[in-house]
Amino acid sequence: MIAYIVRRLLLLPIVLFGLCIMVFGMMSLLSPYQRASVFVSDVTQLKNQSIEDLIERFGLDDPPWVQFARWFNNVLHGDLGWSESAKRSVFDAFKRFLPQSVELALWSAIPIVFGGIWLGQLSAVKQNKPVDHATRVFAIVGWSLPTFVAGLLALFVFYGILRWFPPGRLSLEASHIVYSDQFRLYTGIITLDAILNWNWFVFADALRHLVLPVIVLSYVSWAMLLRVTRSSMLETLRQEYVMTARAKGLPERIVIKRHARRNALIPVATVAGLTVAFLFNGLVITEYIFDLHGLGRWAANAAQQFDLPALLGYLLFNGFLIVMANLIVDIMYAFIDPRVRLE
Numbered sequence: 222m223i224a225y226i227v228r229r230l231l232l233l234p235i236v237l238f239g240l241c242i243m244v245f246g247m248m249s250l251l252s253p254y255q256r257a258s259v260f261v262s263d264v265t266q267l268k269n270q271s272i273e274d275l276i277e278r279f280g281l282d283d284p285p286w287v288q289f290a291r292w293f294n295n296v297l298h299g300d301l302g303w304s305e306s307a308k309r310s311v312f313d314a315f316k317r318f319l320p321q322s323v324e325l326a327l328w329s330a331i332p333i334v335f336g337g338i339w340l341g342q343l344s345a346v347k348q349n350k351p352v353d354h355a356t357r358v359f360a361i362v363g364w365s366l367p368t369f370v371a372g373l374l375a376l377f378v379f380y381g382i383l384r385w386f387p388p389g390r391l392s393l394e395a396s397h398i399v400y401s402d403q404f405r406l407y408t409g410i411i412t413l414d415a416i417l418n419w420n421w422f423v424f425a426d427a428l429r430h431l432v433l434p435v436i437v438l439s440y441v442s443w444a445m446l447l448r449v450t451r452s453s454m455l456e457t458l459r460q461e462y463v464m465t466a467r468a469k470g471l472p473e474r475i476v477i478k479r480h481a482r483r484n485a486l487i488p489v490a491t492v493a494g495l496t497v498a499f500l501f502n503g504l505v506i507t508e509y510i511f512d513l514h515g516l517g518r519w520a521a522n523a524a525q526q527f528d529l530p531a532l533l534g535y536l537l538f539n540g541f542l543i544v545m546a547n548l549i550v551d552i553m554y555a556f557i558d559p560r561v562r563l564e
């Protein structure tokens with residue numbers, strides 16, 4: 222088990238280095254002036270200078286491997302350039318916008334993973350029964366319903382009519398508390414910081430604002446996970462070892478829990494891991510609809526303004542998350558199926 226995990230960890234730096242090479246290759250297709258913006262730490266460095274001065278200053282006429290070494294060194298030190306859309310460095314922009322996306326992703330991941338797996342298993346066990354038909358319709362509607370439609374409908378009903386769950390991140394009263402000297406921001410994740418500050422009013426207020434985006438993200442993401450879990454579970458239930466367990470007289474609950482579910486989780490783990498990884502990237506539409514200023518919204522603004530350093534930083538971050546998600550999924554395989562450890 223340990224050897225399996227060590228092998229995967231040893232491959233991680235190689236994969237990440239390959240990712241950096243790919244990003245730098247894409248960056249090399251741009252003009253020298255556009256590439257120069259990746260090396261600056263302040264936008265004023267780009268003003269009142271000719272393109273020849275910028276090329277000489279940042280060594281943009283050096284051989285490609287020299288430019289890559291300089292850029293890779295900057296990446297390792299967190300220097301990703303200046304983001305004009307955020308009016309700060311890319312690294313500082315990540316520190317500002319990442320906590321909101323992480324908070325939304327964390328609260329959404331729990332119902333997505335556990336709810337999707339539970340509904341998929343229930344649908345497979347109750348195949349062709351009313352529960353199965355209901356969950357299949359539920360999944361088809363969720364898969365077909367665009368995120369912006371689900372979000373606008375949720376806002377219309379639960380905020381426009383019922384006035385229960387408002388958009389935004391905090392109410393005005395809670396904002397005054399959070400950004401006062403009495404409240405300490407440890408992580409930037411408001412719900413977690415509210416617990417650490419023992420301020421339950423801020424916690425309840427932040428949670429109230431998260432209800433609608435979490436519901437929308439969960440419903441849209443449930444569809445894929447539910448269908449994959451159902452298909453995998455149905456295939457597992459037809460295997461000979463499951464039929465043998467039933468023939469021995471084992472209770473159905475034991476057959477499902479010990480013999481079927483664990484073997485059905487292999488493809489489910491892949492889908493669940495990638496789904497959660499994309500959640501952490503920040504979802505553009507959801508953040509726009511519910512007035513959340515996270516990574517997704519920042520990336521959309523950067524794309525509209527052709528903010529190259531921000532887009533390259535966002536691309537690197539996305540690639541890093543996908544690589545880490547695949548690593549975690551590989552490790553999960555070893556826990557789910559002992560045969561994987563022996564390969």
